[in-house]
Amino acid sequence: MGESEYLNESVLELIGLRKRFGDHQALEGLDLKVPAGSCYALLGPNGAGKTTTLNILLGFIEADAGTARVDGVDVQANPAKARTRIAYIPEQVQLYPRLSGFENLEYFHGLGSSEAEPAARLRDCLNQAGLAEGDCDRRVAGYSKGMRQKVGIAIALARRAPVMLLDEPTSGLDPQAAWELNNSLRSLAKQGVTMLMATHDLFRAREVASRIGILVNGCLQQEIDPAEVAGPELEARYLQEVQQALGVQA
Ligand SMILES: Nc1ncnc2c1ncn2[C@@H]1O[C@H](COP(=O)(O)OP(=O)(O)OP(=O)(O)O)[C@@H](O)[C@H]1O
Ligand SMILES: [Mg+2]
Known part of the structure; x- marks a missing residue:
């Protein structure tokens, strides 16, 4: 990977991304940026739109509106070129x-x-x-x-690849394996790889990510700097966002 690959300050950039499946609005205008060499963890309940976001970046599905850029390449305009920039780790x-x-x-x-x-x-x-x-x-x-x-x-x-997308990478891993995975991800970030990870694992997300986004109903409700919150506070903020957005009584 040459230095030139990192000229874009945000290697992953989503602007006003919208996606509807039938009568269900899966993404409601998602804006998200991931700077070079950092790891962004996307948290959110089942059906929040995390995998949909990754699938759009991968060119597996097309967004209805908005822009997704990978390493400066517009995914919709140039999916094959964007794909060369990405390594993808599915859950299985x-x-x-x-x-x-x-x-x-x-x-x-x-x-x-x-x-x-x-x-x-x-x-x-x-x-x-x-x-x-x-x-x-x-x-x-x-x-x-x-x-x-x-x-x-x-x-x-x-x-x-300068970008890595991961969908629930620690799901089903034992704590030692999840810890080892996090070490690998941290070392990749040090090498300049930019990562976007969908996860339900608040604990591991806090350890590895430099930014955490809480996605509910296709909207980014809150972005958190993990260095500024302790584990229990992160969980409380996550539950509050999810319960508020879904109208659940705590
Ligand atoms: N191909 C599809 N056809 C119809 N609906 C879809 C399709 N893909 C996703 N959806 C719907 O879009 C919404 C978002 O799904 P998505 O898979 O992105 O959620 P997620 O945040 O990854 O959830 P999980 O945590 O369960 O993996 C859900 O309501 C889902 O049913
Ligand atoms: Mg998913």
Whole structure:
């Protein structure tokens, strides 16, 4: 990744994003910016519009109105170019069970790249993602969810994409695996990777993100600097926003 990739102060930029499914307004004019080399955590209840936001950035679905820019590239105008800037970690990383972690990485990396990558570099990506040396050549069929997640991170690392989108990356991970994932994300941020993560994990979001947004009914209700709130306060503010927006009595 060259310095030139980070000339845009906000590497991810959403302006007035709107999306309707049938009679349901999933996004109601979402504005959001993520500066280079930082991690933004999008919190919000089920159905708030988090995955919809990621899907628009990925070009999987089109917004009805508004602009989404990735590394300066307008997603709607130039989806293929925008896609080259993004690595995506879905909640369930899909791998071939009969191949090893290393072989999966080799295969998926080969799909998206015209140049063969030296095996040593791919192994280094698995290493950086935190997969134990002894596990890299075992069949994925015997992997835990956390181990599959690490192969997903390694695939993302090998792509050298300046942006990473993650959908509920810690869901179903044990505390140790979630902690390791957070360490990988922090090290990626240090390398200049810009991340947007949808999550329900307030605790981990506070640890890794430099900004937290609370999304309810497709609207960003509040942005929080995690350095300024303790865990219990973050939870209280989250619950207050959600209950207020959904009209639930506390
Ligand atoms: N392809 C689709 N067709 C119809 N409705 C959809 C579609 N995708 C999302 N929706 C609706 O849009 C709203 C937002 O969904 P979205 O998946 O973005 O929520 P989310 O914040 O990711 O929720 P969760 O925390 O459960 O993953 C929901 O009401 C959902 O039912
Ligand atoms: Mg979702």
